[in-house]
Amino acid sequence: MHIQIITFNLDGITASEYADMALELSPIFADFPGLISKHWLADDDTNTYGGVYLWESKDAFNTYLASELFAGVGGNPNLINATSKDYSVLEAPTKVTRGL
Numbered sequence: 036m037h038i039q040i041i042t043f044n045l046d047g048i049t050a051s052e053y054a055d056m057a058l059e060l061s062p063i064f065a066d067f068p069g070l071i072s073k074h075w076l077a078d079d080d081t082n083t084y085g086g087v088y089l090w091e092s093k094d095a096f097n098t099y100l101a102s103e104l105f106a107g108v109g110g111n112p113n114l115i116n117a118t119s120k121d122y123s124v125l126e127a128p129t130k131v132t133r134g135l
Contacts, residue, residue: 036124036135037093042076042085043117050079053113063104069095071135084114089135096121 045053057075064073071089078084090096099105109117124134 036071036126036129037090037096038122038124039088039090039096039099039119040085040122041088041117041119042083043114044082045084046113046115048113050077050084053077053084060108067099067102067104069098093121093123 048056054077061073061075064070069091071091073089074087076083076085076087088096088099090099108114126134129135
């Protein structure tokens, strides 16, 4: 497994408009090969949004980075100051704490 955490700020759209956009995009993410789950993040107080992605493998993560979906989201002018960080998963202790 592999984890990716993306954060960004909204610019030119409201939190409600972003939530609508996220709901519209969610089926596309759900169908992306190798994505186990995506948790959509929101902190209205600090205007920080993003996602925690659980990937089947680092290869699946890299496929996403090379995809039109990633480029399209990254190129959205309403999502600024974006950061993306990826992490390996320590699977043995993660299983003990009920991770996938």
